[in-house]
Amino acid sequence: MTAGPMSPDALEAALRAIGAERYHNLHPFHRRLHGGDLNRGQVQAWALNRYYYQSRIPAKDASLLARLPTADLRRAWRSRLEDHDGTAPGTGGVARWLKLAEGVGLERAYVESTAGILAGTRFAVDAYVALVRERSILEAIASSLTELFSPTIIAERVSGMLAHYSFVTPETLAYFTPRLTQAPRDADFALGYVREHAVTVEQQEAVLAALRFKCDVLWSQLDALHFAYVEPGFIPPGAFVPDDRR
Numbered sequence: 576m577t578a579g580p581m582s583p584d585a586l587e588a589a590l591r592a593i594g595a596e597r598y599h600n601l602h603p604f605h606r607r608l609h610g611g612d613l614n615r616g617q618v619q620a621w622a623l624n625r626y627y628y629q630s631r632i633p634a635k636d637a638s639l640l641a642r643l644p645t646a647d648l649r650r651a652w653r654s655r656l657e658d659h660d661g662t663a664p665g666t667g668g669v670a671r672w673l674k675l676a677e678g679v680g681l682e683r684a685y686v687e688s689t690a691g692i693l694a695g696t697r698f699a700v701d702a703y704v705a706l707v708r709e710r711s712i713l714e715a716i717a718s719s720l721t722e723l724f725s726p727t728i729i730a731e732r733v734s735g736m737l738a739h740y741s742f743v744t745p746e747t748l749a750y751f752t753p754r755l756t757q758a759p760r761d762a763d764f765a766l767g768y769v770r771e772h773a774v775t776v777e778q779q780e781a782v783l784a785a786l787r788f789k790c791d792v793l794w795s796q797l798d799a800l801h802f803a804y805v806e807p808g809f810i811p812p813g814a815f816v817p818d819d820r821r
């Protein structure tokens with residue numbers, strides 16, 4: 576006899592267990608970033624590559640928004656677009672990320688061009704956008720659930736970076752302040768949806784797989800950064816070269 580579906584509480588516990596095991600707070604690159612073990616060029620490489628993630632988040636949310644069947648769902652989801660794109664030029668998360676990148680010494684136009692990012696960053700981020708576009712609404716919503724785990728890492732990152740890097744200021748890290756309230760709000764909504772709608776064994780397996788996939792998306796971006804800029808420090812042709820490596 577095969578086991579039946581989990582209760583919503585058991586499903587939530589299984590989702591949280593995935594984060595405890597696989598979220599990118601456990602990656603050595605983040606340990607170094609937050610612990611003050613990177614130099615300015617390595618922090619620049621992180622900010623530059625992560626811009627690509629930030630810049631594609633509104634595209635993935637817009638593609639999901641277009642598929643949501645009710646006004647209630649669309650209203651809830653569209654606040655993500657407003658958070659990232661802002662409500663006027665120069666506002667919103669993507670603009671704040673550009674300020675972060677400029678704050679650590681990068682040129683805005685170079686960052687926006689995405690010309691210097693790693694192929695690993697591009698492939699991982701594009702795979703996330705494709706999953707949200709192509710898979711079920713349930714899987715697309717579940718793939719955002721890494722945000723259940725982000726407030727802890729953001730708090731760690733902001734305090735760690737401010738303590739350890741003289742070139743990082745509170746203004747530079749202003750990107751993260753609203754995320755501490757936006758992420759829990761968004762994650763609570765997504766978790767409520769998943770608890771209510773993932774009711775069959777197949778649906779529950781699909782949402783767990785979507786969250787594992789998303790953890791892989793975040794993890795592999797850090798793998799790419801680590802290999803190129805930390806150990807062995809093999810920068811691929813065409814990728815950003817920090818000043819101290821020229």
Ligand SMILES: O=C(O)c1cc(C(=O)O)c2c(n1)C(=O)C(=O)c1cc(C(=O)O)[nH]c1-2
Nearest residue numbers: 632668718719720721722725728729754793
């Ligand atoms: O700083 C982080 O570690 C972190 C993680 C995540 C995440 O877990 O996907 C997001 C963010 N930040 C973030 O700033 C953000 O806007 C965001 C949107 C999403 C998403 O999947 O829709 N994740 C994240």
